[in-house]
Amino acid sequence: MVGAGALEYAAVTERVALRVARLEGSGDAGKAYALAAKTFREELRGMPVAGRVALLREHHVDEQGRSRPLKEEAGTLRAGDVVGSGRVRVDLAVEPVEGLSLLVKGQEGAISAIAAAPEGTMLRMPDMYMSKLIVGPRARGHIDIDAPAAENVEAIAAALGRRASEITVVVLDRDRHRELIEEIRRTGARIHMRPEGDLTPSIAVGLRDSDVHAVIGIGGAPEGVLAAAVVKCLGGEIQARMWPVNRSQVERLREYGLADPERKLTTDDLISGDDVVFAATGLTSGETLAGVRYFRGGARTHTVVMSTRPRMIRFIDTIHALEPDAGLQGFQR
Known part of the structure; x- marks a missing residue:
């Protein structure tokens, strides 16, 4: 064990x-x-x-x-x-x-x-970008990475018994997230824009007394698997999708057995089992x-x-x- x-x-x-x-x-x-x-x-x-x-x-x-x-x-x-x-x-x-x-x-x-x-x-993958949606235990089962970010924010707030304006979402402060940030802002949710690192807030999301309620956006793939470990332990949920930026990265994914870069990855896909x-x-x-x-x-x-x-x-x-x-x-x- x-x-x-x-x-x-x-x-x-x-x-x-x-x-x-x-x-x-x-x-x-x-x-x-x-x-x-x-x-x-x-x-x-x-x-x-x-x-x-x-x-x-x-x-x-x-x-x-x-x-x-x-x-x-x-x-x-x-x-x-x-x-x-x-x-x-x-x-x-x-x-x-x-x-x-x-x-x-x-x-x-x-x-x-x-x-x-x-x-x-553990799902092996190259070190590249990954799109992630991470929530704590009370919002587990209420998210869908294929849905618009605004819908997910509203669903997370409802699961927590709050208004959208009463939750905080962590997003990395990157140019690629400009549209995402504007979409979340329109819901009224607060946004914590981090200069670097989405693993640390993934820990906070799983804690009951935390002021952070979701992590949304594109970050590193290795941190996605580490976040899945946190989620497994704390009872939350992560949904993810690889985010290759060029054809060579698509080929690398195939070498790792990930033939479909558009595949939705669940917590159990990232780490199977319960140990x-x-x-x-x-x-x-x-x-x-x-x-x-x-x-x-x-x-x-x-x-x-x-x-x-x-x-x-x-x-x-x-x-x-x-x-x-x-x-x-x-x-x-």
């Missing part, structure tokens, strides 16, 4: 965050990504599983929506790698840094995340997770870990002594 090792995945994202968060405000996205990918590889080697990296962010999309391949360095984690020292075979979806630009600019909302499920249950783990640690503070806070000789991290078997979600606030003498005079809350 994958869920039995949930806390070990949380420890991995914590150790990644402890190293990578030091690059907050550094301005060096390549260095931050390489350090995160290397640390994930190092930490996953000791996991008691045989994990295959099914999905991994390989491109960085800047605030203007331009996609650029991330530079690979020796020792960094790559899609297709097998890591771990155990016998339980699992698929892994890894996001070394979601919100890479946010991190290196010292802005809010960057995280490191990982999801795990039994081998063969899933998701863990994420904040790098910089955001709506759900606090960022890493350093003090003399140590640091404090904020992590969320969730699983379906057993069904649980846990927020972990951890103080780490990073030097031998740290904490001898007591820790500060």
